[in-house]
Amino acid sequence: MPDSAVQEKALLDKPRLTREQIAQRAALELPDGAYVNLGWGIPNLIANYLPKEITVYFHSENGILGMGRRARPGEEDYDLIDAMKVPVTLIPGASIFHQADAHLMTRGGHLDVAVLGSFQVSEKGDLANWKIPGAKGSGGIGGAMDIAAGAKKLIVCMEHVARDGAAKIVKKCTYPLTGLACVDTMVTDLAVIDVMSEGLVLREVARGWTPEEVQKLTGAPLTTKGRVPEIHLPRVLPGLLEEK
Amino acid sequence: MPDSAVQEKALLDKPRLTREQIAQRAALELPDGAYVNLGWGIPNLIANYLPKEITVYFHSENGILGMGRRARPGEEDYDLIDAMKVPVTLIPGASIFHQADAHLMTRGGHLDVAVLGSFQVSEKGDLANWKIPGAKGSGGIGGAMDIAAGAKKLIVCMEHVARDGAAKIVKKCTYPLTGLACVDTMVTDLAVIDVMSEGLVLREVARGWTPEEVQKLTGAPLTTKGRVPEIHLPRVLPGLLEEK
Amino acid sequence: MKKKVYSSLDEVVADVPDGARVMFGGFGGAGFPNNLIQALVRKGVKNITAISNNCGTRDGELGLMFKHNQIKHVIASFPGPHANHFQERFAAREVTLELVPQGILCERMRAAAAGLQGFYTTVGVGTEVADGKEERVLDGKRCILEMPIHADYAFIKAQKADELGNLTYRLAARNFNPIMAMAANTTIAEAEELVPVGSINPVHVMTPAIFVHRIVQAKGLHYAG
Amino acid sequence: MKKKVYSSLDEVVADVPDGARVMFGGFGGAGFPNNLIQALVRKGVKNITAISNNCGTRDGELGLMFKHNQIKHVIASFPGPHANHFQERFAAREVTLELVPQGILCERMRAAAAGLQGFYTTVGVGTEVADGKEERVLDGKRCILEMPIHADYAFIKAQKADELGNLTYRLAARNFNPIMAMAANTTIAEAEELVPVGSINPVHVMTPAIFVHRIVQAKGLHYAG
Numbered sequence: 001m002p003d004s005a006v007q008e009k010a011l012l013d014k015p016r017l018t019r020e021q022i023a024q025r026a027a028l029e030l031p032d033g034a035y036v037n038l039g040w041g042i043p044n045l046i047a048n049y050l051p052k053e054i055t056v057y058f059h060s061e062n063g064i065l066g067m068g069r070r071a072r073p074g075e076e077d078y079d080l081i082d083a084m085k086v087p088v089t090l091i092p093g094a095s096i097f098h099q100a101d102a103h104l105m106t107r108g109g110h111l112d113v114a115v116l117g118s119f120q121v122s123e124k125g126d127l128a129n130w131k132i133p134g135a136k137g138s139g140g141i142g143g144a145m146d147i148a149a150g151a152k153k154l155i156v157c158m159e160h161v162a163r164d165g166a167a168k169i170v171k172k173c174t175y176p177l178t179g180l181a182c183v184d185t186m187v188t189d190l191a192v193i194d195v196m197s198e199g200l201v202l203r204e205v206a207r208g209w210t211p212e213e214v215q216k217l218t219g220a221p222l223t224t225k226g227r228v229p230e231i232h233l234p235r236v237l238p239g240l241l242e243e244k
Numbered sequence: 245m246p247d248s249a250v251q252e253k254a255l256l257d258k259p260r261l262t263r264e265q266i267a268q269r270a271a272l273e274l275p276d277g278a279y280v281n282l283g284w285g286i287p288n289l290i291a292n293y294l295p296k297e298i299t300v301y302f303h304s305e306n307g308i309l310g311m312g313r314r315a316r317p318g319e320e321d322y323d324l325i326d327a328m329k330v331p332v333t334l335i336p337g338a339s340i341f342h343q344a345d346a347h348l349m350t351r352g353g354h355l356d357v358a359v360l361g362s363f364q365v366s367e368k369g370d371l372a373n374w375k376i377p378g379a380k381g382s383g384g385i386g387g388a389m390d391i392a393a394g395a396k397k398l399i400v401c402m403e404h405v406a407r408d409g410a411a412k413i414v415k416k417c418t419y420p421l422t423g424l425a426c427v428d429t430m431v432t433d434l435a436v437i438d439v440m441s442e443g444l445v446l447r448e449v450a451r452g453w454t455p456e457e458v459q460k461l462t463g464a465p466l467t468t469k470g471r472v473p474e475i476h477l478p479r480v481l482p483g484l485l486e487e488k
Numbered sequence: 489m490k491k492k493v494y495s496s497l498d499e500v501v502a503d504v505p506d507g508a509r510v511m512f513g514g515f516g517g518a519g520f521p522n523n524l525i526q527a528l529v530r531k532g533v534k535n536i537t538a539i540s541n542n543c544g545t546r547d548g549e550l551g552l553m554f555k556h557n558q559i560k561h562v563i564a565s566f567p568g569p570h571a572n573h574f575q576e577r578f579a580a581r582e583v584t585l586e587l588v589p590q591g592i593l594c595e596r597m598r599a600a601a602a603g604l605q606g607f608y609t610t611v612g613v614g615t616e617v618a619d620g621k622e623e624r625v626l627d628g629k630r631c632i633l634e635m636p637i638h639a640d641y642a643f644i645k646a647q648k649a650d651e652l653g654n655l656t657y658r659l660a661a662r663n664f665n666p667i668m669a670m671a672a673n674t675t676i677a678e679a680e681e682l683v684p685v686g687s688i689n690p691v692h693v694m695t696p697a698i699f700v701h702r703i704v705q706a707k708g709l710h711y712a713g
Numbered sequence: 714m715k716k717k718v719y720s721s722l723d724e725v726v727a728d729v730p731d732g733a734r735v736m737f738g739g740f741g742g743a744g745f746p747n748n749l750i751q752a753l754v755r756k757g758v759k760n761i762t763a764i765s766n767n768c769g770t771r772d773g774e775l776g777l778m779f780k781h782n783q784i785k786h787v788i789a790s791f792p793g794p795h796a797n798h799f800q801e802r803f804a805a806r807e808v809t810l811e812l813v814p815q816g817i818l819c820e821r822m823r824a825a826a827a828g829l830q831g832f833y834t835t836v837g838v839g840t841e842v843a844d845g846k847e848e849r850v851l852d853g854k855r856c857i858l859e860m861p862i863h864a865d866y867a868f869i870k871a872q873k874a875d876e877l878g879n880l881t882y883r884l885a886a887r888n889f890n891p892i893m894a895m896a897a898n899t900t901i902a903e904a905e906e907l908v909p910v911g912s913i914n915p916v917h918v919m920t921p922a923i924f925v926h927r928i929v930q931a932k933g934l935h936y937a938g
Binding site for chain 2: 714715823825828877879910916923
């Protein structure tokens with residue numbers, strides 16, 4: 001099993017889930033009524049793919065609970081933005097509070113689910129998502145460490161393998177850590193993987209992929225519990241959140 | 245110098261300030277614009293004796309800043325009470341907040357002045373005001389320890405000597421402590437005394453009393469800085485707060 | 489989606505087990521969840537650890553639970569001179585008490601709410617409150633280590649609630665309620681008024697819905713003590 | 714009584730000395746005290762320690778102060794990809810940086826505000842953030858000790874202010890402002906609107922007057938970044 005370098009180049013050319021599809025699959029992990037924080041990148045796309053029959057309440061670390069869709073052109077209010085500085089709207093029943101209360105929610109175990117992007121995740125669920133070793137500039141932590149430490153369930157959405165072919169799911173993170181043993185589930189362009197006390201459990205694989213192939217692109221051992229089904233993506237209903 | 249028992253019984257029969265007069269004198273210690281918390285007993289009388297030309301803002305640890313006069317009969321709202329459960333009113337510009345923020349104010353050094361009653365005060369400014377040794381029942385601390393720890397200036401109002409003749413101003417408290425080295429000034433029925441790094445400094449004495457006589461009823465050494473003037477009480481204007 | 493609004497007081501407390509740790513809002517007669525307390529009395533739960541500023545006013549507030557000997561341990565700042573039922577149980581050693589300075593009581597609950605594992609304070613240094621606690625000097629000041637207070641339930645009293653769980657409080661009936669709402673695993677609010685979702689201005693919400701798990705409308709029960 | 718309302722931006726920052734520790738409210742473009750920042754730029758103070766979530770957006774927000782090399786040290790959670798003036802100074806080692814997780818930044822300021830001397834948190838354990846910090850196990854969890862962040866000044870942005878200093882904030886422009894208002898020795902608020910005392914409902918005051926030492930009306934300066 002490769003720790004970081006991937007031997008079989010051929011695998012890298014097989015079709016995978018798009019970023020939108022990763023978000024779509026991750027959306028199915030959100031239970032009805034959940035309070036949810038979505039991080040930068042792929043996680044932020046999840047709001048577009050919520051199943052119609054469920055309601056979730058989006059939290060933003062700058063002090064919003066109950067964020068709605070993004071503001072339409074002309075509707076923007078720059079005092080009402082999400083953590084990515086994007087003007088948003090509020091749903092009925094939303095609330096506004098200060099940043100300390102916003103992070104009391106993240107750190108205090110009040111969020112049901114948080115979804116973050118990541119550079120690496122270890123087999124123990126260690127998260128490394130804030131800094132690329134050797135990158136120039138100051139870097140920035142933002143709310144990720146508080147969220148990682150406190151969410152009841154932490155889901156990571158990311159590509160399974162880095163652009164250079166290196167495994168992102170590893171035995172031990174080599175990137176600067178965000179938090180220890182905090183990731184519960186990974187949704188990648190190849191698989192859904194749960195971090196369990198016994199190690200990484202492969203729950204689903206992308207269409208056309210076998211567990212063995214996914215293992216070859218994974219830097220830590222995967223176990224399975226019986227047959228591993230393919231990732232099932234419901235019919236895409238883009239702009240669902242828009243209609244609510 | 246007596247530590248607790250008072251030798252000269254005759255002194256105990258000399259006229260002293262009343263509780264109302266102690267409050268009246270203590271009111272003069274409040275600077276214009278100050279944020280002030282008044283404790284149970286004599287301190288609570290101070291609001292009636294504020295000089296007309298100054299405005300102070302009263303804080304209550306149950307989450308009120310800008311308490312006004314007590315509610316008049318028929319005007320009582322039992323959701324708007326002070327820390328003594330007495331229905332009060334609000335002045336214009338008042339604010340309401342939760343108990344944690346109320347004590348963030350007490351403990352965090354935001355109150356300009358707090359005035360508390362006490363059983364004993366030591367020459368180092370240690371305060372003992374929450375529990376009588378041997379008293380039956382559970383006792384109760386309330387907000388006193390947070391207030392003692394955090395007020396910029398802590399004034400104690402009390403009778404100079406206990407009913408049994410024991411000194412209440414002592415070298416070392418024998419009652420359970422509320423806080424260490426926290427008292428700045430004492431206003432008693434006999435004197436105004438400042439707790440300084442060099443010890444207790446007698447600032448004023450009650451009319452008809454000499455510094456030597458006050459010393460005899462005090463369980464710790466008093467020093468003076470030159471002549472010690474008599475306590476001057478301005479003409480009483482009862483109900484002043486009512487008119488504001 | 490699981491509804492937060494319950495139709496009866498008895499239903500909303502039905503699963504509170506014997507031995508539960510319960511926070512009770514209120515201060516000096518204002519903001520006590522008296523209707524929920526009465527429901528606990530009807531249910532007859534035992535061996536409760538109660539976290540509350542006061543211990544009741546005669547039969548009012550927590551008084552009724554002490555009268556029926558339902559509480560075995562109290563964490564409080566000021567049990568109160570009129571908490572006669574508590575005082576009798578306490579004298580008879582049927583109830584134990586941890587006395588906590590009022591602001592520290594708030595902060596220990598807030599630490600639990602905020603996912604903090606403990607904090608240092610100068611409050612209580614050199615007093616009985618410091619007994620058995622770690623002491624150290626930080627930034628030149630003597631401090632003691634205070635630990636979070638967690639609870640299974642918070643019973644709180646709100647003025648308005650929407651069905652998502654957003655709350656407001658009336659005047660100084662706010663007191664401990666917002667802090668306890670954040671600190672417990674299950675927060676149950678009795679609200680004077682149920683209002684439509686969206687009718688509370690988002691910037692005026694005093695307790696966001698995320699902290700509130702159950703709501704029951706109840707109005708009118710008042711103890712002047 | 715000393716008036717809190719100042720008539721000009723330059724007057725309200727006139728006594729800010731070189732080397733001061735200053736908190737700046739705002740997050741992601743909302744709630745930044747841009748008018749006060751511009752006044753500090755005009756005044757030309759140097760060697761400021763800035764405590765702020767971000768480090769500016771090009772010339773906007775704190776960007777202007779970095780452009781003029783007025784800041785020597787920053788405590789921030791997310792300097793930001795468009796904080797080019799900061800990044801240039803940082804690369805040139807003209808500015809030092811302490812990176813703090815965003816919620817811990819809030820809590821450390823709140824600890825200063827609340828008179829707490831430090832707290833334990835699991836946030837940052839095992840990461841660079843823990844370097845040099847005391848670590849211990851509390852309640853079975855690895856924690857690090859975080860210390861309060863104090864400041865000489867807090868520069869904040871309010872929507873409404875009355876002349877006593879009661880404040881409200883507009884929507885998510887609230888963010889760090891109420892926390893910083895409580896944490897500094899001298900809090901200076903720029904308010905879009907001055908309103909009569911008594912016109913803010915006491916239960917809707919977001920920052921009570923006790924925390925606000927100076928107020929100046931300023932409206933309109935906006936950086937979309």
